[in-house]
Amino acid sequence: MISVKNLTKIYKIYKKTGNIFTDLFFRQYKDLVALDDVSFEIEDNELVSFIGPNGAGKTTTLKILSGILYPDRGKININGFYPFDKKKEFLRQITFVMGQKSQLFWDLPAIDTFLLNKEIYQINDNQFKKTLDNLTNILNCQNLINKPVKMLSLGERMKMEFIAALLHSPKIAFLDEPTIGLDIFSQEAIRSFIKSYQKEFKATIILTSHYLEDVKKLAKRMLIINQGKIIYDGKLTDIIKKFSQNKYITLNLDKEIDKKNLEKIALIAQYQYPKVVFQVKKDDLPEKIAIISKNIPYTDITIEDEKIEEIIKKIYKK
Ligand SMILES: Nc1ncnc2c1ncn2[C@@H]1O[C@H](COP(=O)(O)OP(=O)(O)OP(=O)(O)O)[C@@H](O)[C@H]1O
Ligand SMILES: [Mg+2]
Numbered sequence: 001m002i003s004v005k006n007l008t009k010i011y012k013i014y015k016k017t018g019n020i021f022t023d024l025f026f027r028q029y030k031d032l033v034a035l036d037d038v039s040f041e042i043e044d045n046e047l048v049s050f051i052g053p054n055g056a057g058k059t060t061t062l063k064i065l066s067g068i069l070y071p072d073r074g075k076i077n078i079n080g081f082y083p084f085d086k087k088k089e090f091l092r093q094i095t096f097v098m099g100q101k102s103q104l105f106w107d108l109p110a111i112d113t114f115l116l117n118k119e120i121y122q123i124n125d126n127q128f129k130k131t132l133d134n135l136t137n138i139l140n141c142q143n144l145i146n147k148p149v150k151m152l153s154l155g156e157r158m159k160m161e162f163i164a165a166l167l168h169s170p171k172i173a174f175l176d177e178p179t180i181g182l183d184i185f186s187q188e189a190i191r192s193f194i195k196s197y198q199k200e201f202k203a204t205i206i207l208t209s210h211y212l213e214d215v216k217k218l219a220k221r222m223l224i225i226n227q228g229k230i231i232y233d234g235k236l237t238d239i240i241k242k243f244s245q246n247k248y249i250t251l252n253l254d255k256e257i258d259k260k261n262l263e264k265i266a267l268i269a270q271y272q273y274p275k276v277v278f279q280v281k282k283d284d285l286p287e288k289i290a291i292i293s294k295n296i297p298y299t300d301i302t303i304e305d306e307k308i309e310e311i312i313k314k315i316y317k318k
Helices: 018-024 058-065 109-120 125-139 154-166 184-201 212-218 238-245 261-264 282-295 308-318
Strands: 002-015 028-042 049-051 073-078 094-098 172-176 204-208 221-226 229-235 246-253 269-271 276-282 299-303
Touching: 002 058, 028 058, 028 229, 049 058, 049 184, 049 299, 058 073, 058 172, 058 204, 094 154, 109 125, 109 154, 125 154, 125 184, 154 172, 154 184, 154 276, 184 204, 184 212, 204 212, 212 238, 221 238, 229 238, 238 308, 261 269, 276 282, 282 299
Parallel strands: 049 204, 049 221, 094 172, 172 204
Antiparallel strands: 002 028, 002 073, 221 229, 246 276, 246 299, 269 276
16 A cells, blocks of 8 residues: 655755856755645555646656655655665565656667566566566567667557566556657557556556546546645546536638637637637537538647646636
């Protein structure tokens, strides 16, 4: 179980005064409260999504939970361990995957990183082979592990990142934006992999993402953090029903159309030729699409859910 109580993290950041003398010799710092009294509990084998706008404190939380950063205040208990003690038995139970950072050797095939991790985690030959076969099977990527990493696509590389991070069969996984930048097919592949890993290894997973789709497909429960504070902890189904009644239709217009004419179709969330974004009620979507198709010449159309950030804003206002 993961238990976090009153977690607070303050970064000291350098403040420029504009006075060269002061900046050079009497550097001034100010406090940036990245986490402010954060508390939550996560049960074994639970998958929780952790969302919030840029700079909300998600990565900071995961870094503290994995023992990379030291908190200023608060109690953390992960299966009886305090992360920053960095006990071997603790590190063997966890893993940290960062979508924005790679742990793979760039010029070498991924298998070389896997072999290094085998030594670091002292995985025996049998276990290593078994886990590697299993992971490459689920990810359908047996043919990739011997290619130099720099030759892999982003989606392929992400699969290798996951294998490297999971070879020691950790029970707890911190996944920081694991689908960032991937096309929808690779996102889907990673999602279904995360799901099957959770099931097969009875893993406890905290996942951060800016894609509502990840959250929807993977987690029943979500924590929303904003400016270092947890502002929602509950079921995802409740939140979408309650706060996201709209869909957004984005068109790339063929030719410029008077805003007044566009307004007749639906509420305009944004208009800057050639792009127009309509906000429509979910129930009205089929009807609005029919009207648009009939009346507006466009080259491209996309339909999206309300952005997580928008939902957060609404919750925040409440
Ligand atoms: N090493 C650091 N030194 C100073 N400030 C930092 C440091 N790391 C993060 N911060 C600040 O702490 C706050 C929280 O950052 P954090 O990286 O945890 O946000 P996040 O929720 O992961 O955001 P994103 O969605 O953009 O990844 C931000 O204001 C950030 O600028
Ligand atoms: Mg982050």
